[in-house]
Amino acid sequence: MGGKDNLKAALEIYSRLRAQAAGGQVNAPCDDRDIELALAKHLQFMGGNTRAALEIYTRLRANGTEGLDNVILGLRALQPQRAPYDLGTHSSPGPSSAGNHELHQLPHHHPRHDLEGSYRPPVYGIDESFRLLKVNPQRALTEAEALLTKYSGNPFHYARVVQLKARALCHLSNFDECVEYVNSLPPELQNDKRVIMAKAKALQAKGHLTEALPLFQSLYEKYSVLISDKKANGLALCRHLQLMGGKDNLRAALNTCTQLRTQAAGGREMTPCDDIEIELALGKILQSIGKPDSLRTALDIYTWLRTKMARGQNTPSCQAKEIELAIATTLIDMGEWRQFDELQLDTQPFSEFETCLCISRRNLQELMTTENSMPERSALLGKALHWAALAVEKTESTNAPCLRQLSHCYHLLSTWPQSGLQLLGIKEKKEHEFRQLSALLFAKANELAPH
Secondary structure, three states: OOOHHHHHHHHHHHHHHHHHHOOOOOOOOOOOHHHHHHHHHHHHHHOOOHHHHHHHHHHHHHOOOOOOHHHHHHHHHOOOOOOOOOOOOOOOOOOOHHHHHHHHOOOOOOOOOOOOOOOOOOOHHHHHHHHHHHHOHHHHHHHHHHHHHHOOOOHHHHHHHHHHHHHHHHHOOOHHHHHHHHHHOOHHHHOOHHHHHHHHHHHHHOOOHHHHHHHHHHHHHHOOOOHHHHHHHHHHHHHHHHHHOOHHHHHHHHHHHHHHHHHHOOOOOOOOOOOHHHHHHHHHHHHHHOOHHHHHHHHHHHHHHHHHHHOOOOOOHHHHHHHHHHHHHHHHHHOOHHHHHHHOHHHOOOOOHHHHHHHHHHHHHHHHHOOOOHHHHHHHHHHHHHHHHHHHHHOOOOOHHHHHHHHHHHHHHHHOOHHHHHHOOOOOOOHHHHHHHHHHHHHHHHHHOOO
16 A cells, blocks of 8 residues: 555554564564564665664574575665675675765664664674573673673663573572572563573572462463464473472473474374474473373383484484483383383493483382392392492582482492392491491582482
């Protein structure tokens, strides 16, 4: 239909759709490619908003959207001066006198934050700092402090830096400081979905599970407009409900994960989906429930994933390890010792501390649940002790579950008959020494992660 009023009305509609997809953040990019592309095309069509359109197109191209090179080059040529970032070409046309006049009218010191007529170049400092989170969270935190000052006058970028700082504190295990920082923020920043997630994870890590639960629930119920957000928030909620335990919480986790699976399977219920993360999460919930039929269903899920992986589905190695270990732990829960041993975990290419811990648990669990002869029981204890010690060594005594496992082994040694100790090559009974070592290991594990 055209016309100034119609174009403005369309812009308002696109802007509302974008804000909704961005979790309520106004004038912020969202994860919906179709909305971003439609908005950019509309801004381009309106004519006076080519700078904002150029930014959107450039961001979409950086995120993998193809076929935008020509339109980016064309829009760049319309700009009154070279854009302050490299678009992949070696030169740009010089600004015209009219372009210079238009540029001088822009409010340099008080930029507008509304979408229409605005232009936000990529902020490489913020993006680079987010990439530092996993490899160098301390550096990311240092950068965040500087960026908070730099962008104190830019609401959009300032909100992103707040997210960065909260997440960096969480990555550094400064959970108390993370919660205090989020609580000190104004309401509009406290209600940012990524800030809420950082606070929820910090409370979870502190063991404040009841306090964290409403945050995870709110994220899933109110901040899951995008499919990607619904999955991420849903899986986080499921994991938290698992940690809380109890029949009702596990049932709620199962229902939520089942809903995610049905959606990922195109609406088909009781059908495996192609999302490995969702399938793994569902299997782990069923494991936590622990009933024989639940364990069998979990094993079926993991076996299906392993088959899918073997058919060349390009499963990342980290997920391949997680699937194999999931099968192993389920077999331990089921007491299927022969099937466990057939996995030959110690020969797998991912024989890391998780593998050592898993093998130790397998031997200790059989020892605790069967009544074999003393030589057989002593052999099981010896294997459990050996693999637990390897797990602690591989983690350099920094992993609480590994320390607890070794603590259990030494506690059993402190009560083991002398005849059994001799079978393990221990000639003298060291009851006090083993008991003391068990207590020290358990105390250190509690310091790392309160049980």
